[in-house]
Amino acid sequence: MSGTVFHVEPGKEYDLADGSGRPIRLTTLKSTDEGVACLLDYLGKRIYHAGDLNHWVWKEEPEEYNKAMTEAYRKQMHRLEGLVIDLAFVPLDPRQEEYYSMGLEGLLKKARVKRVFPMHFGRNFWVIGQYREERAGSLGETVLMEIRQAGQVWEIDL
Template sequence: MYLSDIKINYLYNSGFVVETKNHLLVFDYYLDTKKECKRNIENGFLGSKELTTAKTILVFCSHSHPDHFNSVIFSWEDFNNNISYILSSDIKEKKSNNIHYMSPYNTLKLGNTHIETFGSTDLGVSFLVNVDGISIFHAGDLNWWDWFDESNEYNLNMEKDFKSEISKIKLNNIDVAFFPIDPRLKQSYYLGGEYFIKETKPKMFIPMHFGDNYEVTNKFADKFKTLDCKISTIHERGEQLYF
């Protein structure tokens, strides 16, 4: 399967849907107010149209922070019983019989899909998923969190921990990477993304965790346009991203 054959839609924050030949993968779905009348993927939601697919649905949640996890995902079984939930072990929900809890450095095989977890520099895990011939990495809250209002000691330790984690991940091939580009870091917003691209060399890099500041995705893509990597820009919820 080629990257041009998969379909990727941005939901919000760190939330994405990836459709491959045989699977529908959902990552860190959270912003669901239940007030939208147009509940479909083009508006940044998963509605009955998407959930009634004949494809196997895999739902990933990297950790329990409320901007990454929403228990509404368990209601999707009302539409489809072919759903598996792959949750970070810090999430305590037990609302389905199809939950697989994972801690850092675990592996899981579901059919022909191979899932491996790595650590985070915040809470939970990051995911490496090999599915239908495509390798997908979702960082969760793994990032080089260089905060302007933290001590120099804190930021040096963060840099050390982040680079240590990347040294484990870089041993793997990555086709598509979802990674934080957080404007709250101010002038350091790009540090983690730049280092990640240069070390792991993904074919496609998709920014996330930027809230409503879509402009930061343009800023990052322009800053690193000379790198040998397709860097996506994002402009609205529900947007489809192309390789």
């Protein structure tokens, strides 16, 4: 599979293999903005990358827009219901103001997430600490990875 690039569609499953022939399953979800979200199953582990799939609710948008966004987001989260996710990358976007954590909260209500890396916060690293202070109870056993600077590197045993 090295060097192979292929186009994926939302709402599909792809059975792939690594260079040794070990199976990789890629499941795509429809984004609520651009592209797809990806759920990767490999060697008994599951990684979720939300991409632009988020509960994009904004104060300045009309109520109809926010309702449609909520419905679209919930429809995709339903596909993750009951799953155990070893590592997730999920938006935590301070531009959404008081709605900044709705996407992460929605995922945590549907799936058991072991570790989550927030994303979509630009250089507003403070939003991770704010979430931890305001919503720590929502995390349960989920480890919220603390990002403090651009280029930070982790070694994680899944």
